[in-house]
Amino acid sequence: MRPGLVFALVCLSVFLLEFAECQKDANTKSKKQNAGRNVKLTNKKPKSKPRVKKVAGKKLARVSVMTQLLEQGRFQKPSDTLVIAAGKNLLLRCKGKHISWAYPSYLDEENDGRFSINHRERFSQLTVANSTGADTGEYSCWALDCDAETCRRDDSKTGSTYVFFTDPRELFVPANDYYMAIQLRTDRPTRLPCQVTNPLAKVSLHREYPPELIPVDGKLITFDVKKGFVIHKALPLFGGTLYCVASYQGLRQSSIKYLLIFTYYPSAPPAATIKASSSSVHAGVNFNLTCTVLGETNIEVDFTWEFPGQQLGRPTYTMEGQQSVYAGGSAVQSSQSVLLVDEARPVDEGLYTCTAQNQQGATSVSTRVNILPRTGPGRE
């Protein structure tokens, strides 16, 4: 499938790799500090004087560095959304010595020369010639502040615009596949990326079988002409095969099909507690440890144990189980693993650790068990 048409993730991830260092830095410092740094850097180089002007103010102002070439030959800051007839050209420029771009990733696969990026001394220029509906998407750029070794993203100098290339024959941005499987996860919104090439197209959401229109109420399900449909709360009833229908000026087209697979997914790693049947056990007596996770229902929890006799191959048994319990007025799932130790021996003394894991992560809890000498006159 063409995972593209979603934005230039490829391009972006390359950027992230290259500038992972800068990113780390940028995250740990406030924007103001960064601005200060920029000023220092640029002060050393007289060439960058105009840039100093922009960031020297007390407050860091966001400056749009992007302009678009208009038909009349003038450059102008593009609006948030551009609507351009397919077949026409798009030319965007971003001011700065070092510029990075993001664009619909499928353009990277274009090798017929329609798409190009040219870096010049003081700007970078992106061109899409003989555009098609498939070029629809977000185009953005940002300036990089570079010294001898690294570059850091300068978030005060960016630009972006979403471009619709209206194609009278293709209402949907074409995809490579007819079918796309998407997990409908309970822990996050689910997006059906049926992007249109024309912002004026009317778009509806449909179920394949039984055929029905899915109501889009603007809360549980929303529609954004740039992103497609978003299901904000995953419910089992939304599972199955869905597709979008777009209509505009007598033309009515269906999108590819989206197979939504409903999946329970935890919102956090499990919260585990551990309890020994007794923290001090006489040798020869059976004891056990119980690891309990109280959490969301229908979530699978895996338990693993570490204990003192493990290396010595002490035979132990675990019993696992799940049940629904009511806590605070709502149903929660209690998952348990019980580690059974028969006839305690001195080697069983020490720390018992239970690790509970779900798809979001793992937590470990420990408790200590002391082994006391054997008791009872009748016992050997």
Ligand SMILES: *[C@@H]1O[C@H](CO)[C@@H](O)[C@H](O)[C@H]1NC(C)=O
């Ligand atoms: C755009 O289309 C025109 C006419 O079909 C053609 O002559 C031109 O080479 C194309 N330009 C690019 C960059 O593909």
Ligand SMILES: *[C@@H]1O[C@H](CO)[C@@H](O)[C@H](O)[C@H]1NC(C)=O
């Ligand atoms: C764990 O030990 C306690 C105390 O000896 C006992 O009452 C309980 O039944 C044991 N649990 C299991 C599952 O064997």
